[in-house]
Amino acid sequence: MKKVVVRDAARFASDRYQKVDLFGSLHMFFDLYCLEPGQEQQGHAHAGSDKIYFVLEGVGQVEIDGESAAIQAGAAVIAPAGSQHGLKNASTDRLVVLVAMAPRPSGTK
Amino acid sequence: MKKVVVRDAARFASDRYQKVDLFGSLHMFFDLYCLEPGQEQQGHAHAGSDKIYFVLEGVGQVEIDGESAAIQAGAAVIAPAGSQHGLKNASTDRLVVLVAMAPRPSGTK
Numbered sequence: 001m002k003k004v005v006v007r008d009a010a011r012f013a014s015d016r017y018q019k020v021d022l023f024g025s026l027h028m029f030f031d032l033y034c035l036e037p038g039q040e041q042q043g044h045a046h047a048g049s050d051k052i053y054f055v056l057e058g059v060g061q062v063e064i065d066g067e068s069a070a071i072q073a074g075a076a077v078i079a080p081a082g083s084q085h086g087l088k089n090a091s092t093d094r095l096v097v098l099v100a101m102a103p104r105p106s107g108t109k
Numbered sequence: 110m111k112k113v114v115v116r117d118a119a120r121f122a123s124d125r126y127q128k129v130d131l132f133g134s135l136h137m138f139f140d141l142y143c144l145e146p147g148q149e150q151q152g153h154a155h156a157g158s159d160k161i162y163f164v165l166e167g168v169g170q171v172e173i174d175g176e177s178a179a180i181q182a183g184a185a186v187i188a189p190a191g192s193q194h195g196l197k198n199a200s201t202d203r204l205v206v207l208v209a210m211a212p213r214p215s216g217t218k
Contacts, residue, residue, distance in 0.1 A: 001176050004185045006163065023187040025159040028137055028211035030185075050134040054115065054207070067110050076113045076139075078132040098163070102137035102211030 007056065010034045010096050017041060017089075019099075028102035035060075035089035035097075043086035051079040051101040053087065058095035061088040116165065119143045119205050126150060126198075128208075137211035144169075144198035144206075152195035160188040160210040162196060167204035170197040 004022050010032055011018050017039040020032040029051075033041065035058075043063060053062060054076040062071055064085045071077055079085035089095040113131050119141055120127050126148040129141040138160075142150065144167075152172060162171060163185040171178055171186055173194045180186055188194035198204040 001171070001173050001178050001186055003178060003180060005183055006185050007183055022185065023159075023161060025161070025187065025189075025211075027157075027159045027190065028161075028209065030161050030187075030209055048136075050132075050136045052132060052134070052137075052139050052209075062110070064110050069110050069112060071112060074114055074116055076115050076131065077110055078134065078139075080134075081136065100137065100139055100161075100209045100211075102134075102209075102213075104211075 006032065006098065007096070012036055012094065026104060028100060028104055031099045033087065033097045033099050035095040037089055037092050037094070040088035041086055043084050045082060045084045046101070046105055048081050049101050049103055049105055050081050051085065051099060053077050054098040056096045056098055058089065058093050059091045060095050060097055061090045115141065115207065116205070121145055121203065135213060137209060137213055140208045142196065142206045142208050144204040146198055146201050146203070149197035150195055152193050154191060154193045155210070155214055157190050158210050158212055158214055159190050160194060160208060162186050163207040165205045165207055167198065167202050168200045169204050169206055170199045
């Protein structure tokens with residue numbers, strides 16, 4: 001059985017935010033996004049996949065279809081299929097977010 | 110934007126464990142399983158869907174294809190598509206587990 005201590009899987013880099021695929025599922029992403037202060041994933045959309053952000057540590061600034069909100073550790077939001085969505089660490093602390101997305105878009109990693 | 114404070118969504122019942130669907134996604138389950146001491150989800154399998162358990166509070170006893178393990182808060186395991194899997198709260202404290210499963214089997218809730 002593959003067991004992952006989620007927080008221990010986090011890794012950061014100074015040049016860009018990091019995505020850590022925790023299980024390599026073919027059916028969904030179940031990733032950690034690790035953002036240093038100021039880093040971001042710019043707005044984009046997935047035609048057929050829902051994405052859920054669940055903040056584990058820090059405060060994330062999420063924008064979904066033009067609506068912006070701060071999400072604290074312990075809170076989650078969904079970017080429904082087709083929505084334009086982005087995530088930024090506008091704080092001065094590190095940000096760790098669990099990201100589940102399904103179905104996994106083909107050709108992505 | 111629908112924001113959920115995940116821990117606040119937990120609910121318990123004395124007669125059986127509770128499943129809370131956090132977002133109602135058509136593409137995946139993103140649920141809280143809330144188990145009082147002694148409660149369990151008995152072993153079962155999903156032919157085409159991966160299920161990930163991420164323990165938020167307490168200690169869960171997971172069995173996947175005959176292998177049993179205790180998973181603590183902060184740890185996650187995957188039950189790959191087709192595997193026989195079950196979850197039990199064998200502790201004396203409440204257990205809260207985030208469960209992501211994709212694709213969402215048709216006809217299920």
